[in-house]
Amino acid sequence: xxxxLVYGLLRGGIxxxxxxxFSLVLGVIGIVNFAHGALVVFGGLLTQYLAVKxxxxxxxxxxxxxxxxxLLGAVIQRLFVARTxxxxxxMVLVQTFGIATVVTELGTLGWGSEERMLRLKTGLPxxxxxxxxxxxxxxxxxxxxxxxxxxxxxxxxxxxxxxRAIRACRDNRESAQLSGINLGRTFEKxxxxxxxxxxxxxxxxxTLSPVAPYMHFSWTVDSFLVITIGGLGSxxxxxxxxxVFGVLSxxxxxxxxxxxxxITFGVLLVFLVFRPQGLLGAGPAIRK
Amino acid sequence: xxxxxxxxxxxRKGVAVVDGxxxxxxxxxxxxILGSNGAGKTSFLRGICGLLPWRTGEVELNGExxxxxxxxxxxxxxxxxxxxxxxxxxxxxxxxNLKVGxxxxxxxxxxxxxxREFNRFPRLxxxxxxxxxxxxxxxxxxxxxxxxxxxxxxxxxxxxxxQGLAPIIVDQIFDLIPRLTQxxxxxxxxxxxxxxxxxxxxxxxxxxxxxxxxxxxxxxxxADPRVRESFLGLS
Amino acid sequence: MLDRAAIPRRPSxxxxxxxxxxxxxxxxxxxxxxxxxxxxxxADGVVHIGASLPLTGPYExxxxxxxxxxxxxxxxxxxxxxxxxxERAVKWTIYDDENNASRAAQLTEKLISDDKVDLVVGxxxxxxxxxxxxxxxxxGRVFVQAGASSIRVxxxxxxxxxxxxxxxxxxxxxxxxxxxxxRTPKPKKLGxxxxxxxxxxxxxxxxxxxxKQHGIDVVxxxxxxxxxxxxxxxxxxxxxxxxxxxxxxxGWDVICIKLAEEMSAIxxxxxxxxxxxxxxxxxxxxxxxxxxxxxxxxxxxxPQFKYRDDKYASAQEFAEKFKATYGYLPTYQAAxxxxxxxxxxxxxxxxxxxxxxxxxxxxDRLSRLDLKDTIWGPVSFDERGRIxxxxxxxxxxxxxxxxxxxVAPADMAESAGVYPKPAW
Ligand SMILES: Nc1ncnc2c1ncn2[C@@H]1O[C@H](COP(=O)(O)OP(=O)(O)OP(=O)(O)O)[C@@H](O)[C@H]1O
Ligand SMILES: [Mg+2]
Numbered sequence: 001x002x003x004x005l006v007y008g009l010l011r012g013g014i015x016x017x018x019x020x021x022f023s024l025v026l027g028v029i030g031i032v033n034f035a036h037g038a039l040v041v042f043g044g045l046l047t048q049y050l051a052v053k054x055x056x057x058x059x060x061x062x063x064x065x066x067x068x069x070x071l072l073g074a075v076i077q078r079l080f081v082a083r084t085x086x087x088x089x090x091m092v093l094v095q096t097f098g099i100a101t102v103v104t105e106l107g108t109l110g111w112g113s114e115e116r117m118l119r120l121k122t123g124l125p126x127x128x129x130x131x132x133x134x135x136x137x138x139x140x141x142x143x144x145x146x147x148x149x150x151x152x153x154x155x156x157x158x159x160x161x162x163x164r165a166i167r168a169c170r171d172n173r174e175s176a177q178l179s180g181i182n183l184g185r186t187f188e189k190x191x192x193x194x195x196x197x198x199x200x201x202x203x204x205x206x207t208l209s210p211v212a213p214y215m216h217f218s219w220t221v222d223s224f225l226v227i228t229i230g231g232l233g234s235x236x237x238x239x240x241x242x243x244v245f246g247v248l249s250x251x252x253x254x255x256x257x258x259x260x261x262x263i264t265f266g267v268l269l270v271f272l273v274f275r276p277q278g279l280l281g282a283g284p285a286i287r288k
Numbered sequence: 289x290x291x292x293x294x295x296x297x298x299x300r301k302g303v304a305v306v307d308g309x310x311x312x313x314x315x316x317x318x319x320x321i322l323g324s325n326g327a328g329k330t331s332f333l334r335g336i337c338g339l340l341p342w343r344t345g346e347v348e349l350n351g352e353x354x355x356x357x358x359x360x361x362x363x364x365x366x367x368x369x370x371x372x373x374x375x376x377x378x379x380x381x382x383x384x385n386l387k388v389g390x391x392x393x394x395x396x397x398x399x400x401x402x403x404r405e406f407n408r409f410p411r412l413x414x415x416x417x418x419x420x421x422x423x424x425x426x427x428x429x430x431x432x433x434x435x436x437x438x439x440x441x442x443x444x445x446x447x448x449x450x451q452g453l454a455p456i457i458v459d460q461i462f463d464l465i466p467r468l469t470q471x472x473x474x475x476x477x478x479x480x481x482x483x484x485x486x487x488x489x490x491x492x493x494x495x496x497x498x499x500x501x502x503x504x505x506x507x508x509x510x511a512d513p514r515v516r517e518s519f520l521g522l523s
Numbered sequence: 524m525l526d527r528a529a530i531p532r533r534p535s536x537x538x539x540x541x542x543x544x545x546x547x548x549x550x551x552x553x554x555x556x557x558x559x560x561x562x563x564x565x566a567d568g569v570v571h572i573g574a575s576l577p578l579t580g581p582y583e584x585x586x587x588x589x590x591x592x593x594x595x596x597x598x599x600x601x602x603x604x605x606x607x608x609x610e611r612a613v614k615w616t617i618y619d620d621e622n623n624a625s626r627a628a629q630l631t632e633k634l635i636s637d638d639k640v641d642l643v644v645g646x647x648x649x650x651x652x653x654x655x656x657x658x659x660x661x662x663g664r665v666f667v668q669a670g671a672s673s674i675r676v677x678x679x680x681x682x683x684x685x686x687x688x689x690x691x692x693x694x695x696x697x698x699x700x701x702x703x704x705x706r707t708p709k710p711k712k713l714g715x716x717x718x719x720x721x722x723x724x725x726x727x728x729x730x731x732x733x734x735k736q737h738g739i740d741v742v743x744x745x746x747x748x749x750x751x752x753x754x755x756x757x758x759x760x761x762x763x764x765x766x767x768x769x770x771x772x773x774g775w776d777v778i779c780i781k782l783a784e785e786m787s788a789i790x791x792x793x794x795x796x797x798x799x800x801x802x803x804x805x806x807x808x809x810x811x812x813x814x815x816x817x818x819x820x821x822x823x824x825x826p827q828f829k830y831r832d833d834k835y836a837s838a839q840e841f842a843e844k845f846k847a848t849y850g851y852l853p854t855y856q857a858a859x860x861x862x863x864x865x866x867x868x869x870x871x872x873x874x875x876x877x878x879x880x881x882x883x884x885x886x887d888r889l890s891r892l893d894l895k896d897t898i899w900g901p902v903s904f905d906e907r908g909r910i911x912x913x914x915x916x917x918x919x920x921x922x923x924x925x926x927x928x929x930v931a932p933a934d935m936a937e938s939a940g941v942y943p944k945p946a947w
Contacts, residue, residue, distance in 0.1 A: 161391065167380055
């Protein structure tokens with residue numbers, strides 16, 4: 001019981017990390033980005049590539065992987081999404097789905113379809129006991145990085161002019177433009193942030209478990225589940241949602257592995273029916 | 289300073305909601321645009337700010353052409369609009385709303401400007417940490433005006449600032465307009481209350497179905513029987 | 524069929540497009556081709572072999588290997604096959620069944636009725652092979668296949684329609700389990716991880732049968748959905764079962780990797796870990812690195828196996844020639860695809876010149892076939908048309924860097940093996 005909780009929370013950190021960008025893009029640009037999972041996977045593979053191919057130290061490879069993914073996100077926004085998003089929302093959906101396919105195919109061409117993992121020698125002890133639960137050190141490192149980077153994201157969004165501009169665009173696009181904010185640039189920056197954090201999630205995850213291009217969709221779906229639980233448009237919601245989803249999916253896989261997916265989706269439905277705004281979602285009063 | 293000529297624009301290609309309007313703000317500190325519902329007043333203002341899907345004609349600010357520019361560039365050059373319905377950022381606090389109004393300014397300048405706006409609207413200072421979505425209509429209107437003023441605009445466009453507000457608040461806002469002009473800003477005002485709109489302004493334009501039907505000094509229009517009949521309910 | 528999950532590994536829009544093009548092409552060929560092999564019996568001196576493979580979709584990569592292996596056989600024999608004492612040119616017709624059962628049935632019907640092929644070889648994948656078999660059976664014909672090893676093939680098609688050159692998946696564990704049962708101290712407790720799909724349950728059943736035979740307790744059994752992502756819960760389950768002697772994974776290579784990673788992360792240290800039938804995939808060793816030490820895998824074929832045939836002095840030589848031609852080492856799928864036309868060749872060598880492809884006599888000949896030396900090992904079929912194989916050999920990774928050596932069966936073993944394995 002206790003170990004299920006601990007391991008679930010540890011996983012939850014990465015789910016939250018992956019979901020931040022998904023939530024941000026949905027809230028600010030107003031699109032469900034089906035290519036989000038592809039960005040997570042891209043970040044993981046890019047990090048692995050930098051570390052293995054060029055011998056870059058992990059911390060640098062991770063930052064490179066994250067920023068590279070952010071850049072890819074911004075390019076996707078400028079070249080594709082920006083051109084269609086004023087049209088039918090459905091078209092953007094189809095488009096991001098197509099982008100996911102293209103990114104995945106290109107990733108497969110470049111890196112192959114094999115699963116890759118980045119093996120780290122940290123010099124840390126293998127782990128320690130937390131009560132009766134053995135906590136692997138590196139899991140904890142990943143969890144800490146998740147929380148710290150979440151804090152960085154909170155500061156960027158909450159305390160900087162850039163973050164204010166992003167939130168202003170989310171709240172009211174026209175008013176933001178009338179205040180001198182360049183909407184297109186802000187969306188690109190939003191996609192950059194989203195991609196960077198998605199890439200960071202992938203960069204962390206690739207040290208824990210193998211990653212391959214074909215895995216992108218489950219990341220998109222998981223991100224979706226996380227923000228449904230945590231609440232749309234709130235970064236704190238994504239964090240809490242990620243942790244709750246981590247425990248939920250871990251518990252389901254532990255206690256009833258064969259029907260685990262049914263359980264997680266069941267909880268999603270319950271949330272949609274009884275608490276559509278999620279645990280921490282903005283109430284209707286200040287919804288646009 | 290602001291001069292608009294031959295302005296046409298609309299939402300769908302070939303359908304002009306604004307059809308050949310001119311205004312010249314150089315003659316007056318406050319200019320009103322009058323017209324019944326759906327006449328095209330808001331559309332015209334949006335057109336000036338670059339927010340209409342299509343537009344033609346010239347918009348000049350101190351000789352500089354604005355009509356090809358994107359909305360954020362127009363805003364940066366000093367044309368600020370307070371939209372119909374205010375358009376505050378509901379999840380941002382009062383302070384944050386003001387800071388967005390001063391987007392691009394350095395921190396010390398932001399601080400002095402914010403202090404100035406808080407002096408202008410002490411109510412906003414009291415509520416500075418509050419998120420805008422939780423504020424009353426009157427407070428939001430003040431916030432919207434203060435936000436626009438943060439950038440020291442050359443032209444302030446107000447689209448129906450009295451809409452949905454209690455009479456006492458409306459009085460405050462109309463008292464405010466002449467004071468704003470003393471700071472060197474020119475005001476372009478759309479107002480449903482035509483009487484008030486004309487009283488506060490020096491020049492006015494009456495538009496119908498996107499075209500100007502009357503224009504001239506507000507004082508003369510106030511006396512014009514057509515205006516008295518159709519807008520003021522007098523004969 | 525046992526490669527990884529049955530889930531498409533990539534969205535298959537491209538696969539659909541390509542499939543469409545290929546399908547249309549195949550149709551055109553079907554219409555345009557004069558009935559070359561019209562007269563059954565190949566009076567014109569041609570042996571026409573028909574096949575379909577899932578050339579697009581999840582099994583794209585494996586299909587390529589199978590196709591290359593067919594081609595390699597053809598090259599090895601200069602494009603000729605001796606049938607009824609006479610050398611005839613070999614002609615292949617291979618369609619893309621997109622891993623779709625009804626498409627496979629349709630294409631098999633076309634191969635038999637329109638293309639009038641003399642011989643049919645099976646595709647890759649359980650459902651598609653079963654669908655193919657139904658059509659072959661309808662025509663009263665027989666076929667040789669290796670792409671489906673499930674017991675369902677024996678039940679539905681065995682003994683009359685299908686001859687299956689691959690051992691039952693239930694026997695995959697046998698080499699490894701026999702090896703482990705002979706260790707001291709004798710292992711007593713086993714944890715079993717089964718993927719929730721009939722084929723994997725069949726493998727798992729094989730493990731349980733072996734446990735019963737050797738008096739080993741299956742103390743925990745974790746059944747996982749095919750799309751499982753996180754193996755930490757499974758590792759935790761295994762840890763909850765107390766000190767295990769053996770952990771046996773029925774799943775594919777990625778499951779093996781994730782399971783090893785998670786067991787090692789939370790300190791689950793069984794005395795033996797059997798990674799399953801795809802432990803030999805290069806990705807496993809590349810990913811697990813030094814954790815590969817002591818891991819056991821089962822494998823139906825490796826170039827090290829001491830097999831030979833009339834053209835290759837060893838499986839190694841076969842593998843090297845294959846690599847020289849196609850640029851990669853042949854996998855077991857390459858070996859079992861190579862063996863399909865080879866089996867026909869051996870069965871038909873002395874067929875009746877009047878009616879060499881007569882299904883009834885072909886069936887008899889295949890049943891009686893008894894080949895000692897082939898690249899695939901000894902080949903003979905039981906009454907269900909299944910190759911006589913009761914155990915897949917087991918390999919274990921030892922040394923640094925870890926290399927796979929055969930540890931079972933005894934007559935093939937290159938090393939005595941290690942037990943218990945070093946901790947992760
Ligand atoms: N977003 C839009 N898309 C299409 N047509 C629009 C849009 N907004 C306004 N219109 C149309 O343009 C015309 C002018 O509308 P506009 O809002 O400019 O009038 P207004 O004078 O501001 O009216 P009111 O006094 O009610 O605010 C109307 O016919 C309206 O239906
Ligand atoms: Mg209006």
